[in-house]
Amino acid sequence: GLSPNTTYHFRIVAVNSGGTTYGSDMTFTTAANVVAPTVTTLPASSITTSSAQLNGNANPNGLATTVYFEYGTTASYGITTSQYGLGSGTSTLGVTATPTGLTPNTTYHFCIVAFSSGGTSYGIDQTFTTAGITPPGATTQAATAITSSGATLNGLMTPNGASTTAYFQYGTSTSY
Numbered sequence: 001g002l003s004p005n006t007t008y009h010f011r012i013v014a015v016n017s018g019g020t021t022y023g024s025d026m027t028f029t030t031a032a033n034v035v036a037p038t039v040t041t042l043p044a045s046s047i048t049t050s051s052a053q054l055n056g057n058a059n060p061n062g063l064a065t066t067v068y069f070e071y072g073t074t075a076s077y078g079i080t081t082s083q084y085g086l087g088s089g090t091s092t093l094g095v096t097a098t099p100t101g102l103t104p105n106t107t108y109h110f111c112i113v114a115f116s117s118g119g120t121s122y123g124i125d126q127t128f129t130t131a132g133i134t135p136p137g138a139t140t141q142a143a144t145a146i147t148s149s150g151a152t153l154n155g156l157m158t159p160n161g162a163s164t165t166a167y168f169q170y171g172t173s174t175s176y
Helices: none
Strands: 007-010 013-016 019-022 026-029 038-045 053-059 065-072 084-087 093-097 107-116 119-122 126-129 137-144 152-158
Touching (some): 084 093
Antiparallel strands (some): 065 107, 107 119, 107 126, 137 152
């Protein structure tokens, strides 16, 4: 029940029928209270089809602390971002990481992780879903340069940010 980082004095006392004897004064200091970092996983932001900004807060609680995020398609994660030093302050700091190469229209789990000599702390699980790829736009326009044996087919295509191929189907019915 002693207080952390506190100096205490002590001595031995011996008592018998002949009297009381006191030993010399000695001191000891209890160890400092070592506390693991405090972390909070915050919602993801800037979500695209292939990336997202992971957000969190971490307080080193006075010990040199390293922080990173774990993420993956399940709460078992499996992927980690780069680790970086957060310092040894006592203030809560914002932490971000932006993994890339994510799969479109997929739900990902993530949490912040911080560790120091005081221990390792894990934030709660958060999820986000990457954006889906927008289908291309396609507008058929009137045929031109029509002859007895040919025609020029015209149309407009909008790729909407994805690699897109366009072609025409034609035939003597809507079965093409």
